[in-house]
Amino acid sequence: MYTALYNHINTFVDLSNDEREILASMLKSFLFKKKAFLLEQGQICRSNYFVVKGCLRLYFIDIKGVEQTTQFAIENWWITDLTSFLFQKPSDFFVQAAEDTRVIAIEQHRYDEMFERLPKIEKYFRLILQKNHQASQRRIMFLYSFTAEERYRHFNSLFPEFVQRIPQYMLASYLGFTPEFLSKIRAKK
Amino acid sequence: MYTALYNHINTFVDLSNDEREILASMLKSFLFKKKAFLLEQGQICRSNYFVVKGCLRLYFIDIKGVEQTTQFAIENWWITDLTSFLFQKPSDFFVQAAEDTRVIAIEQHRYDEMFERLPKIEKYFRLILQKNHQASQRRIMFLYSFTAEERYRHFNSLFPEFVQRIPQYMLASYLGFTPEFLSKIRAKK
């Protein structure tokens, strides 16, 4: 049931079968259809989501009414609006399935209990939060270093198959420019 | 000696005196003069730094040779190039004192030991990494929502005293524009 998550956890810490069972009792598994919403702006974020297969995206609608994608999560990544999730207050974000997506969810009222009962999970989350922090430092450097065109070419060379998988307008806003400009770049070669 | 850090830790978890002593044996305290480097590009990042008083900044030099400030750390914030620190590989970044700064440092070879011996510190770091992740989500939203001028006015209204404390060219690059443009904005009113 939760083997994808167990496997991921095991690349960081060793969980016993007993620990896996305790953990399993706190998790839920869902399948979301493409375009389904896991969270909408104004709602309170109930869960932190681990992507087993598929792709979720986190986005908001800016002052001009345009969707701005701030994060993607593919296989083995967690995604949520942390502020809304932790403090149970209304979110500024949407979480939506970019394709049919299998997720494992932990609800907020179970989240702290999980750390109390499973110290190894405390370490696991500390380690994946470190990875997130590394990714954020890299992303800021990336945004501040390169032009729009360079950002696209770089991203495309790192994740060519992912670029095929998702609509271009989502990628454009993630990289910080408009879909029209992305079209222009792509036409160039 | 390390009371500023103990106080900060205690806002998240309760440390006993014994635990404080163990922790103290792994820490070092330093005073850096304004403009002193704690880390330079190409060096391996030896420590993670907690700012007791003063201000550190993380920056890199972009392709055009311009300094790009990606992070500030003031009282009660940790700062380091995480990738270089965790994997002991050469850094792309500089860490520099923006003013005379008192720091508490934990070296990399002590870092994992700290978590082994002090599970409460595992929780403490998980919690501050969560705070970092929240801050990153907010920052990306902020960068994608507003014009340069709006970003400056917003930042200035949130941290008016901090804006006075640091050179404008550092702030300009942190907010994603040039010092000349910041001058122009400020002249407007």
Place this chain on the structure above:
DNA sequence: ACCTTTTCTTAATCTACATTAAGTTTTTTG
């Protein structure tokens, strides 16, 4: 297979911000 909706493209025009360069003010240092 057809119709609707969504996504992508093209091209003309526009603008926020960068660049360059010179001068001025402030801070630092001997």
Place this chain on the structure above:
DNA sequence: CAAAAAACTTAATGTAGATTAAGAAAAGGT
């Protein structure tokens, strides 16, 4: 306190990328 260095300002010119608008292609539903 004088000289040098660092930080800031002003203004003219340039450009990456936004905006607008209309049409084309692809995807999805029945």
